[in-house]
Amino acid sequence: MSTTLHDVARHAGVSIKTVSNVVNGLGRVSAATRERVLASVAQLDYRPNLSARSLRSGRTGVIGLAIPELSLAYFAQLADAVIEEAEQRGLVVLIEQTRGGDRTREVELLRGPRRQLTDGLIFSPFGMTEADTELLDIGSPLVLLGERLPDANVDRVTMRNVEAGAAATASLVRIGRERVAVIGAHLDARMGSAVLRYDGYVQALREHGLELRDDLVVEVDLWHRSNGAKAMRELLARGEPFDALFAMNDELALGALRVLQEEGIDVPSDVALIGFDNVDEGRFSRPSLSTVDPGRPEIAKMAIDLLLERIDGVTSDDVAPRELQSTFRIIERESTQAA
Amino acid sequence: MSTTLHDVARHAGVSIKTVSNVVNGLGRVSAATRERVLASVAQLDYRPNLSARSLRSGRTGVIGLAIPELSLAYFAQLADAVIEEAEQRGLVVLIEQTRGGDRTREVELLRGPRRQLTDGLIFSPFGMTEADTELLDIGSPLVLLGERLPDANVDRVTMRNVEAGAAATASLVRIGRERVAVIGAHLDARMGSAVLRYDGYVQALREHGLELRDDLVVEVDLWHRSNGAKAMRELLARGEPFDALFAMNDELALGALRVLQEEGIDVPSDVALIGFDNVDEGRFSRPSLSTVDPGRPEIAKMAIDLLLERIDGVTSDDVAPRELQSTFRIIERESTQAA
DNA sequence: CGCCAAGCGTACAACGTTGTATCGCCTACT
């Protein structure tokens, strides 16, 4: 059995509450007793029982992070950033996977018993639809990542997807490309990164006086690498010529790149390529991958800030939900080098 | 305030303990009362307070996973597997990063207050040295991943690194290569994956009657992609010819691959390449990367099995530490295609 | 000299849950 406040109190010859005060730096305690108590703490190797503390205080010091899949580089790096940022504030992170955004799993996760274990949740929704919006009304602090479920009455961190999509597209036009394809679109969706980035794409084409061609747009359900490869094969099969490609994330881009190379199409001279997310791997692919950096550390910081303000009650429940946006940055690498 | 057993009990007109029994499926409860209680539970949306349960039972239902860095694909995929396996058993995983295996951080993490929050820890040590072995003697269940700290008196999951290193090397020899380079060695270390895989490499060379050449061995500290690139440049600078390369993990392999291609050296015709870890990305690189699959799901399962046996007391404390080994598999892809 | 305030510490209760002991009642057996 581990040492308790009781043990320390007895050892130091003071009351249990005094020890508690010393440990937490609360109340007024004379230097002498503090000294004595700290000595006992060290000697007995006392460490507070976090379960008891949680029970008493109602706080666990744990925040949840729900993401589709940890093995996707983007989410792994996001989780990394969140853990890092949480640690700065003495919090710890419980990661839950929704497995490619299965709706049922997402709902279970929102209402499951584990919410009792966390002070709040950072949630990147994927499978839930607008009909499920009210399910987000869980009793505890919640921050959404991304634009899905736009009607939700909840704090949210997003990025400027429209502007970023436009900037990515523009970076291809700027090096002289005129037939810019795009893969990863969700044409039927009402909202989401896919919709917004596509809007940006369309907008950039228009601004530069380029025509929007439906057969240069490929829809892709899940933005996995294998789907990037598949989408590229489909695009090639259509026979419509193109000299640039905007992939809605780096996984798609790398999958597409692989197929382009198989087909002997040179990147960037034949087809310039830009991805999205600035995943580490893009720095080392051949050619290295131009991309959009979404500002992950900033996203993590904003999400935790919002969450903590609700948890700490700094922001009361009746304050309207807020939305913070991270700043993005175009990163030009070899895959968009001017010919 | 959320509903408690008390509320449910009052609502259903039974005692608090009866509700507890129903919720946990313990004791004998008549079908009628069970029914009534469950109805109240549903109606009041009762969810047990996990802090209170932990305090009472001494269990948190949380296990810790300490790894160097989540943004390394290998560890992200490992974490994925551990979370998945834990979930099967109703457990949840708290991930802590040691940031590239900083010794101080590792030690802090072992003794920190968060151990109070977890029932046990799965730990992939990196920075701690043999002098630190006794620090592993924390009061709670612990399972090590990998061969480091070999003298530790602790359960452990490893893989057959020597055999796997030999098999990887042999797969290069089998397609006719005779000058097999290796990158990622730690020649001065006494133990660790690097040492064992290198042993396998040496052993395979000997078995096939090939000479071990020191200038085909490149040491690499951290097995990051950038270091793979650096190591490859160093190897090329030495001018010693080679026709195959065994990289001690896939990150190194992909970094090296990038440099080989920059130098116009074809893979696999000029240099055959095999990595280690079977990271997802290797399937989509060009050429796709041959590798060693370490059996991650099996590793996760074994680690959790060992941990749970200690947690549940099935295995008493005085049972000697056990070591389980996963089964590996060579995966042949384009990068080792016979010429 | 007596009183009061401030400074330090203490006792007690409560957070929500579960294990232990116990009790009442109905059934079934002698």
Add this chain to the structure above:
DNA sequence: AGTAGGCGATACAACGTTGTACGCTTGGCG
């Protein structure tokens, strides 16, 4: 018919912590 036995349910305590309310000193001041 009386009772043993088991089933169903209950009361109570305890897990380790912290907030509240209070009590004991001591020193300064009237």
